[in-house]
Amino acid sequence: MSSPGKVLRVTFGANPNSSSLGVDVTFLLFGTMAASAIAVLASALLRRARQPEPKADV
Amino acid sequence: MKFGLPQILAARHEQFGGIVATERPRALVHLDRALMRRLGYGPSALWDNPAPSPLSAPTEVHLVLSKRCAAGCKGCYVDATPKGEVMSLDDAKRSLDELARLKVFHIALGGGEAMDIEYLFEVADYARTVGIIPNLTTAGLTLTEAQAERCRVFGQINVSVDGVGAAYEKARGFDGYDRAERALRLLRAVTRHVGINFVVSRSSYDGIDEVARLAKKLKLSELELLRFKPAGRGGGAMFDAEDLTPEQARGIYPKALRLALRRRLRVKLDCSFAPMVFAHNPPPALASFFGVQGCVGGDVLAAVHPDGVVTGCSFGGPPEADGRQVGEFEAAWKTGFRAFRDYVATAPEPCASCRYLSLCRGGCRVVSAARGQWSDPDPGCPRVQDYRAKNPPVRHSMPIV
Ligand SMILES: C[S@@+](CC[C@H](N)C(=O)[O-])C[C@H]1O[C@@H](n2cnc3c(N)ncnc32)[C@H](O)[C@@H]1O
Numbered sequence: 001m002s003s004p005g006k007v008l009r010v011t012f013g014a015n016p017n018s019s020s021l022g023v024d025v026t027f028l029l030f031g032t033m034a035a036s037a038i039a040v041l042a043s044a045l046l047r048r049a050r051q052p053e054p055k056a057d058v
Numbered sequence: 059m060k061f062g063l064p065q066i067l068a069a070r071h072e073q074f075g076g077i078v079a080t081e082r083p084r085a086l087v088h089l090d091r092a093l094m095r096r097l098g099y100g101p102s103a104l105w106d107n108p109a110p111s112p113l114s115a116p117t118e119v120h121l122v123l124s125k126r127c128a129a130g131c132k133g134c135y136v137d138a139t140p141k142g143e144v145m146s147l148d149d150a151k152r153s154l155d156e157l158a159r160l161k162v163f164h165i166a167l168g169g170g171e172a173m174d175i176e177y178l179f180e181v182a183d184y185a186r187t188v189g190i191i192p193n194l195t196t197a198g199l200t201l202t203e204a205q206a207e208r209c210r211v212f213g214q215i216n217v218s219v220d221g222v223g224a225a226y227e228k229a230r231g232f233d234g235y236d237r238a239e240r241a242l243r244l245l246r247a248v249t250r251h252v253g254i255n256f257v258v259s260r261s262s263y264d265g266i267d268e269v270a271r272l273a274k275k276l277k278l279s280e281l282e283l284l285r286f287k288p289a290g291r292g293g294g295a296m297f298d299a300e301d302l303t304p305e306q307a308r309g310i311y312p313k314a315l316r317l318a319l320r321r322r323l324r325v326k327l328d329c330s331f332a333p334m335v336f337a338h339n340p341p342p343a344l345a346s347f348f349g350v351q352g353c354v355g356g357d358v359l360a361a362v363h364p365d366g367v368v369t370g371c372s373f374g375g376p377p378e379a380d381g382r383q384v385g386e387f388e389a390a391w392k393t394g395f396r397a398f399r400d401y402v403a404t405a406p407e408p409c410a411s412c413r414y415l416s417l418c419r420g421g422c423r424v425v426s427a428a429r430g431q432w433s434d435p436d437p438g439c440p441r442v443q444d445y446r447a448k449n450p451p452v453r454h455s456m457p458i459v
């Protein structure tokens with residue numbers, strides 16, 4: 001069976017800061033298990049997500 | 059943060075697979091090739107390359123619309139003045155066309171004071187038209203209700219508040235707190251994507267908690283803590299006086315976590331704080347998964363200045379291209395930005411043997427340059443400070459003859 005695929009990284013929010021990139025460090029509290037759970041959940045949700053048209057040309 | 063069935067707003071291929079921008083929750087998600095394929099994106103010529111390579115383009119770019127601002131903040135890294143240079147509307151649109159071609163996801167509009175530029179909303183609308191989400195930082199000092207209403211076009215807007223009441227004046231050099239708070243209230247009335255930018259300096263550090271309380275009280279979406287940088291009016295003696303103490307540098311990450319938990323607030327740290335986060339040994343895989351990285355110049359991020367010059371970071375770096383000219387940004391992105399990208403391969407100790415090197419990328423280059431050489435480890439990093447205490451630089455004294 002072909003691999004279901006993986007989420008490798010998630011950064012939440014949009015960075016308004018016109019000088020540097022800000023990241024939400026709170027997620028580091030969650031631990032590695034929680035990150036794995038988020039990765040699985042995100043990939044499942046993405047597979048059902050509404051997508052832009054056309055999607056072939058990205 | 060709103061969860062539900064996400065909507066994919068945009069997607070692009072990368073060597074490792076690809077990146078999608080989603081709404082609900084709003085996020086940038088890196089996917090491997092298999093998942094890209096499952097979503098119907100692929101294959102791509104980038105996937106023929108077996109070796110990891112830089113991203114095909116930045117994920118976000120800072121479009122510095124002007125160096126013009128009447129506020130006169132004493133530590134302004136742009137050194138903005140009332141007569142500073144302004145990018146023309148045509149040049150702003152040309153730059154956006156180029157960035158859209160590269161599939162950049164977000165732009166941060168800044169300055170100077172972008173809110174004072176009469177074409178600001180035209181640029182923001184144009185960004186939406188070409189598929190880029192515009193975001194904004196403003197001091198908010200002169201914001202009107204009508205302008206606030208039009209700010210719905212932005213993905214996220216942060217107002218700079220470096221202290222509450224008198225602490226604002228102490229940090230910025232003028233009494234602007236009431237106007238900044240008014241701007242926050244006006245904006246919050248029209249959108250929930252409003253936050254605060256807080257510049258953390260030696261003297262503003264103790265005011266973080268009070269600003270976090272304000273953010274919670276006004277139901278803002280985030281508090282972003284920015285490290286005070288030695289650029290523009292923030293350089294020289296100002297930086298000597300305002301650079302964080304070693305205790306503050308060690309304390310900023312635990313403080314951010316405490317605030318986030320106690321106030322149930324999203325607290326962000328800018329990329330220059332990465333060494334201060336990594337000093338507390340978070341699992342590297344976890345940091346990587348949530349995009350906690352050091353200097354992202356020339357990697358995730360680039361800046362286009364009012365004269366069109368492209369640099370890896372808004373605070374510094376050599377000129378790489380003219381962002382208004384067709385193809386120049388793209389060509390520079392493929393092979394340039396060496397001043398940022400070469401650090402990991404050439405890092406001296408203690409970075410060379412640090413397990414966070416590939417994430418941290420040696421901290422903030424602009425701080426390193428202000429204290430020594432651009433290619434030095436960030437002197438604000440607690441590990442670098444410990445290393446230097448144990449390995450003081452060898453002084454070569456002249457023999458007495
Ligand atoms: C240069 S301002 C431009 C936008 C707007 N005029 C404002 O004040 O928010 C962009 C952001 O950079 C921050 N900033 C200014 N000088 C800085 C410095 N020396 N180091 C770090 N951040 C700085 C400001 O507080 C603001 O949040």
Ligand code: SF4
Nearest residue numbers: 409412415418420439
């Ligand atoms: S030693 Fe270097 S790579 Fe490691 S955390 Fe400090 S600055 Fe970053």
